[in-house]
Amino acid sequence: MAVSSAPGKVYLFGEHAVVYGEPAVPCAIEVRARVGVEQRADSKLRIHAEDLSLDGFTVEYGGTADGPPDVDVQESLLTAAMGYVDGAIKQVRDVTGEDEVGFDVTIESDIPLGAGLGSSAAVAVAAIDAGTRELGTTLETDELAERAYQTEYEVQGGQASRADTFCSATGGAVRVEGDDCRSLEAPDLPIVVGFDGGAGDTGKLVAGVRGLREEYEFAADTVESIGEIVRNGEEALAADDIEELGRLMNFNHGLLSALGVSSRSLDSMVWAARNAGAHGAKLTGAGGGGCIVALDPTDETETALSYTPGCEDSFRAELAETGVERLE
Ligand SMILES: Nc1ncnc2c1ncn2[C@@H]1O[C@H](COP(=O)(O)OP(=O)(O)OP(=O)(O)O)[C@@H](O)[C@H]1O
Ligand SMILES: C[C@@](O)(CCO)CC(=O)[O-]
Ligand SMILES: [Mg+2]
Structure with a gap:
């Protein structure tokens, strides 16, 4: 069996706009998904996921063509999880040329699902890395990131950026603009995360922004303005100017909100962080529900969030300085 882990991430700037070629700066954080992959004697796939429901579940099937397997979890979750694992295994088969091998796949993750911390990218990166290593091939980080991106692209319905997957594969802070992906020197930032216990569907939220952008010129301008914020943010990051970073994060949140991807609980957490003295706060990831990211070197924001109605954690x-880690 081969086991790999990969980190989740927060976006300092640029989610959604990055899908349309604007730059974005995500930052890997120490919450991880671990995926174990073991070759089977037959060609079936068996997935055991610990975190998709409270009890975890196991599914065994010969491929998606068999139709949904009979297990007791929400069908949408199951279909989505099978989509990512199927996609990752497709990449493993493509790399190794082993079309007929089956696998037992075990997923254990500390990253809440669909909450903006990049659980999908971490699962895709770790699964492809462990799967290829199980068959004797170790991928270079760039190829691993590219193949994980292909998986996200397919599951998100043909609309995805390379940002989450590149960040999860390489770790650290990164800058992604189209297919130009690079690592950034970043100061040690005082990142605080607030989680409302909820989730958003990345594919649907991306489609919503696409619709607005096609319908209204001012929505397309909003997406471009997010790109401008990111370019300013890169300068603030290089200058280690945390106050400017915070102001730009606040502005970025406002524009994401205008694009319809915030929610009442995300907005409450953002305001709780700002009122507690955070330099800045914004939603992170696809939005709709899930997490916010704030910058605060003191404990005030974390404490204020813990008393904020709607904030669960x-x-x-x-x-996370390192991206993919090879554990076994
Ligand atoms: N522990 C896990 N086990 C199985 N599948 C998982 C696991 N974690 C994530 N996934 C897959 O990733 C999907 C969530 O991906 P989605 O892109 O919607 O959210 P996210 O990546 O957590 O947040 P964002 O993309 O906004 O950063 C789940 O529906 C599931 O298919
Ligand atoms: C919303 C989005 O920009 C980030 C999701 O974490 C989608 C993507 O980049 O693929
Ligand atoms: Mg995702």
């Missing part, structure tokens, strides 16, 4: 997030 708040924690300080460490930057």
Whole structure:
């Protein structure tokens, strides 16, 4: 069996706009998905996921053509999870040329699902890395990131950026613009995360922004303005100017909200963080529900969030210096 882990991420700037070629700056954080892959004697896939429901579930099937397997979890979750694992295994088969091998896949993840911390990218990166290593091939990080991106692209309905998958594969802070992906020197940022316990569907939220952008010129301008914020943010990051970073994050949140991807609980957490003295706060990831990211070197934001109605969890997030880790 081969086991790999990959980190989740927060966006300092640029989610959604990055899908349309604007730059974005995500930052890997120390919450991880671990995926174990073991070759089977037959060509079936068996997925055991610990975190998709409270009890976890196991499904065994010969491929998506068999139709949904008979297990007791919400069908949408199951279909989505099978989509990612199927996609990752397709990449493994493509890399190795082993079309007929089956696998037992075990997923254990600390990353809440659909909450903006990049659980899908972390699962895709770790699954492709473990699967290829199980068959004797170790991928370079760039190819691993590219193949994980292909998986996200397919599951998100042909609309995805390379940002989440590149960040999860390489770790640290990164800058992604189209297919130009690079690592950034980043200061040690005082990142605080607030989680409302909910989730948003990345594919649907991306489609919503696409619709607005096609319908209204001012929505297309909003997407471009997010790109401008990111370019300013890169300068603030290089200058280690945390106050400017915060102001730009606040502005970025306002524009994401205008594009319809915030929610009442995300907005409450953003305001709780700002009122507690955070330098800035914004939603992170696809939105709709899930997490916000704030910058605050003191404990005030984390404490204020823990008393904010609608906030289920708040924690300080460490930057993950390494992306994919090979555990077994
Ligand atoms: N532990 C897990 N086990 C199985 N599948 C998982 C796991 N974690 C994530 N996934 C897959 O990823 C999907 C969530 O991906 P989605 O892109 O909607 O959210 P996210 O990646 O957590 O947040 P964002 O993309 O906004 O950063 C789940 O529906 C599931 O298919
Ligand atoms: C909303 C989005 O920009 C980030 C999701 O974490 C989608 C993507 O980049 O593929
Ligand atoms: Mg995702």
